[in-house]
Amino acid sequence: MQLTYILELLKPTKRKQNIFLNSIAEVVKNRQFIAEKLKAGENKLSSADFKEINLPSAVKNQNIREVKALYKLFLKSNSSKDNLAFKANQPICYNNQNYKIDHHIISIPLYSTKCQRFAFPVKQTERFEELHKYIKSGCKLGKASLFYKRGKWYFAVTIKIADKETTNSRVIGIDIGLRQLAVASIKNSQGKEINRQFHNGKQAGFIRKKYRSLRRKLGQAKRVKAIKNIDDKEQRWMTDLNHKISRQLINLAVQEQVGTVIMENLENIQNTAKSLNRADRNLHNWTFYQLQQFIEYKAQLAGIKVEYINPKYTSQSCCKCAKVKKANRKANLYSCECGNHIHSDLNASRNIANKYLEQQSA
Ligand SMILES: [Zn+2]
Missing domain, CATH: 3.30.420.140 (YqgF/RNase H-like domain)
Structure with a gap:
């Protein structure tokens, strides 16, 4: 089964926070562009189609995958709306090749003027300890996302753990x-x-x-x-x-x-x-x-x-x-x-x- 762990990040500096917020704004723009292209019937999309967006190409590709899935649901829903609309507060999504968790540090790529890796300390909680045990025991990390809520930064990580089932009657x-x-x-x-x-x-x-x-x-x-x-x-x-x-x-x-x-x-x-x-x-x-x-x-x-x-x-x-x-x-x-x-x-x-x-x- 897949579990999700929501980790709180320790308060970043103003400079880092601004880079985060810029990245989120770019994600919103990127997703909206993708939705527009899908609406125009362009289905073969790659990160190269969004050169004007300041994001690592891995993040762009992840956005393409996610918006495509959302767009399918949107079409199925027979919505009266014109197209998907993305709110200003979007999470930045990563696949498991983009981010790393090392002890109490998460490192992720973000864009300022150039792509940089940023390291963020995670607040130590029981949940984080639990996640660590799974990582140590060899469980595979999956998709993750960075998001901002009520003045705090969070990193949501998914991990696949083996199903254990008791035979108790x-x-x-x-x-x-x-x-x-x-x-x-x-x-x-x-x-x-x-x-x-x-x-x-x-x-x-x-x-x-x-x-x-x-x-x-x-x-x-x-x-x-x-x-x-x-x-x-x-x-x-x-x-x-x-x-x-x-x-x-x-x-x-x-x-x-x-x-x-x-x-x-x-x-x-x-x-x-x-x-x-x-x-x-x-x-x-x-x-x-x-x-x-x-x-x-x-x-x-x-x-x-x-x-x-x-x-x-x-x-x-x-x-x-x-x-x-x-x-x-x-x-x-x-x-x-x-x-x-x-x-x-x-x-x-x-x-x-x-x-x-x-x-x-x-
Ligand atoms: Zn009776």
Whole structure:
């Protein structure tokens, strides 16, 4: 699988920063020219076609490849726009022959009056250490890009690591929702529960209400920009929480020697959040999706497989006797005539695990 590491660079000097910014401006120009040529039907492009652009030819070639791919997507999208338009803040892309990572220094070619290599120290972080371990163990670096965001410079590096996959037969069924953001049930291959984990949504609900009332107040004052800031803040808060939840779930999975994570295919999640207004529902779809992505990513890193099952009846059926009855679920409690009384989301997470185990044994 391919991983991306976003490394923060230590603050460059004013002179270097200006060279960076100039290069970015050249990249924007280069990409726009490429898009124009593609629109004019010129498909055979090389760096020599862009002599007026001050960039290393390797970067020009990389731009050509990327804009060609984007242009294909643009044509497919049937957009009403005239052509691709590149924003002023473009990343500068490199392939693995253009840049080097040596200890804590990244060196890349940039153009001022002539092409020069520049060395940039990277901020030492745990992530950077992790990347180093992969490089040392012989993993191959892939594409990278240099970009500027909120006053800081970053270098995003991709690296290909070997897929390791466990053969452990234990599974973890994870139910994702609102009252409980995630509930997990770990089962062995015979269907016996070994461990469980709850992540309740009380705090998230509280934060959501807080931001909603803030938004309402600002809405009356028509402060669009302030509202946007609040939205960003709320998103960052949720993203952070999703990182924590996914980390704890996968830690438990590793500790319990789980081989497969099972989640619901949530493409039609609308129904789970009926009680919410539309804006909240969109936010929730987004955070549910993000949480699943984080879980998937961390699971793969740990060599754990990820499978998705159809969510039909997972919350309505009894995890003990498999009877399907919607009325048996009342808010937090699932009560079945067979004597099974259980937290409704734990019931769902067990069903998710069961569904997969049944498919396996069928
Ligand atoms: Zn039952």
